[in-house]
Ligand SMILES: [Fe+2]
């Protein structure tokens with residue numbers, strides 16, 4: 001079974017956003033396969049890739065919201081900033097061997113992603129689409 005099942009029900013209807021969400025879900029699933037292994041360098045590589053994708057994705061959404069004056073821009077961006085700090089801290093801890101990759105961390109990422117999609121990304125996308133963004 002796939003850890004983070006990503007399908008069309010998760011689509012928000014903005015192509016760049018959907019593409020990035022898909023890539024993020026794929027990386028989280030890759031990481032899940034490595035929990036409990038001692039493949040430290042591979043785990044670090046994928047975590048770096050995931051954090052990079054997340055950064056790019058948050059920048060994309062923040063820029064779209066800013067450009068189109070989306071309601072709730074500041075609270076939505078604050079959610080992105082909060083997760084970015086968690087991603088950075090976790091990567092540092094794993095690189096420095098202060099922590100291992102845990103299922104709890106991936107569950108946090110999965111739940112955050114699904115909740116964030118529902119309460120922030122979907123309303124944002126609906127507003128963007130109503131303003132003609134595709
Ligand atoms: Fe978002």
Ligand SMILES: [Fe+2]
Pocket residue numbers: 017021057061121
């Ligand atoms: Fe998003």
